[in-house]
Amino acid sequence: MTEGYGKMGMPAFVSTKAGVKGLVDAEITELPRVFRYPPSTLSNNKPSDISGLNLTVPIIDFGEINNERNIIVSKIKDAAENWGFFQVINHCVPLSVLEDIKQGVRRFHEEDPEVKNKYCSTDVNKRFVYNNNIDLLRSSRMNWRDSFVCYIAPDAASPDEIPVACRDAVMEYSKHVMDFGALLFQLLSEALDQIGGLQVLHKDYWVDVTPIHGALVVNIGDFMQLITNDKFSSAEHRVRANRDGPRISVACFFSSNLFPNSTVYEPIKELLSDENPAKYRYMTIPKYTAGYLAGGFNGKSHLSTFRI
Numbered sequence: 206m207t208e209g210y211g212k213m214g215m216p217a218f219v220s221t222k223a224g225v226k227g228l229v230d231a232e233i234t235e236l237p238r239v240f241r242y243p244p245s246t247l248s249n250n251k252p253s254d255i256s257g258l259n260l261t262v263p264i265i266d267f268g269e270i271n272n273e274r275n276i277i278v279s280k281i282k283d284a285a286e287n288w289g290f291f292q293v294i295n296h297c298v299p300l301s302v303l304e305d306i307k308q309g310v311r312r313f314h315e316e317d318p319e320v321k322n323k324y325c326s327t328d329v330n331k332r333f334v335y336n337n338n339i340d341l342l343r344s345s346r347m348n349w350r351d352s353f354v355c356y357i358a359p360d361a362a363s364p365d366e367i368p369v370a371c372r373d374a375v376m377e378y379s380k381h382v383m384d385f386g387a388l389l390f391q392l393l394s395e396a397l398d399q400i401g402g403l404q405v406l407h408k409d410y411w412v413d414v415t416p417i418h419g420a421l422v423v424n425i426g427d428f429m430q431l432i433t434n435d436k437f438s439s440a441e442h443r444v445r446a447n448r449d450g451p452r453i454s455v456a457c458f459f460s461s462n463l464f465p466n467s468t469v470y471e472p473i474k475e476l477l478s479d480e481n482p483a484k485y486r487y488m489t490i491p492k493y494t495a496g497y498l499a500g501g502f503n504g505k506s507h508l509s510t511f512r513i
Contacts, residue, residue, distance in 0.1 A: 218239055222318065222321075222325050224321075225351045239347045260407060261415070262292060262413075263283070263291040264291070264293075264420070265277060265284065265291055265292070265293050267293055267388075270388075277392065278392050278396050281396050282397075285425050286437060286438060287438065288405065289430075289438035289439050290414065290425070291422075292414065292422050293385075293389075293421045293423060296421055297381065298378075298384075299381065302381050303378075305378070306371075306375065306377075309371035310371060312370040312371060313335075316368070320370075321368075324353065324368060329354075332363070332366050333354070333366045335352075336351075336352065355375055357375075357379040357457075397473070397476065403422055404444070405442050406443075407440065424440070425438060427493075431485045431488070431508060431511065432471070432473055434476050434477060434481065434484050436476060441506065468489060471486070471488070472484065472485055483513065484512060485508070487511075488511050
């Protein structure tokens with residue numbers, strides 16, 4: 206067993222470029238201090254034992270989208286308003302594509318360190334970046350994970366910029382997930398027309414997002430909460446560490462371009478009235494992103510900065 210990792214600071218960890226997997230491969234016996242969060246910063250919300258409360262993250266079946274569109278839109282509206290999270294089954298992304306992207310991610314992270322180090326960077330302007338935490342130099346603590354970021358639109362990474370281990374899987378998955386995103390935004394837009402009335406934090410309880418084979422988990426997020434003027438909810442969420450083995454997550458963020466642009470976003474005017482005035486100031490995506498990163502990825506919403 207390798208000793209002496211317990212007091213490892215952030216500069217020392219970053220300099221290894223080995224990531225969390227490197228620590229696991231080294232068979233460390235003590236968690237480095239940069240991964241230990243003070244008890245005072247941990248959640249005060251109620252524990253995850255919700256037996257008897259009948260709390261389940263909504264599951265929405267897209268299989269009958271052509272015949273039951275209004276019903277599906279109604280379910281999306283309810284989930285977006287009350288949960289900010291839901292799972293989608295029978296969507297347009299083939300199960301084979303979902304399996305391929307998970308295996309592609311696994312292959313990359315299991316590459317030799319010399320291969321991964323070619324992509325190791327904290328430069329958020331690169332189209333493909335591998336690192337442990339993108340906020341390495343801003344946080345006092347780090348998350349127990351390794352990750353890579355790959356831009357697929359509007360200025361997508363070229364094939365040559367994507368590692369061979371995951372190149373084909375990323376490019377194929379990107380095409381399908383963009384189609385899914387386009388459909389999802391159509392349905393969310395229709396849900397807004399009905400104005401009238403993973404763990405996810407729901408009513409002060411942490412609720413497990415039970416994995417469903419082939420399902421896609423949808424997170425509404427801060428941006429949607431802002432432009433819908435709190436009509437849709439951005440839910441706080443977290444991932445609990447486990448001893449069962451590595452957990453692979455492939456997250457796709459549908460948002461405006463993070464690179465410098467001056468597009469202004471604010472609550473949709475058609476949703477506002479004398480009884481429901483704007484609750485947020487305008488923002489730009491770069492301004493929001495800069496503030497969010499400055500917070501050190503603490504898992505909290507950054508919306509309060511823009512709330513009126």
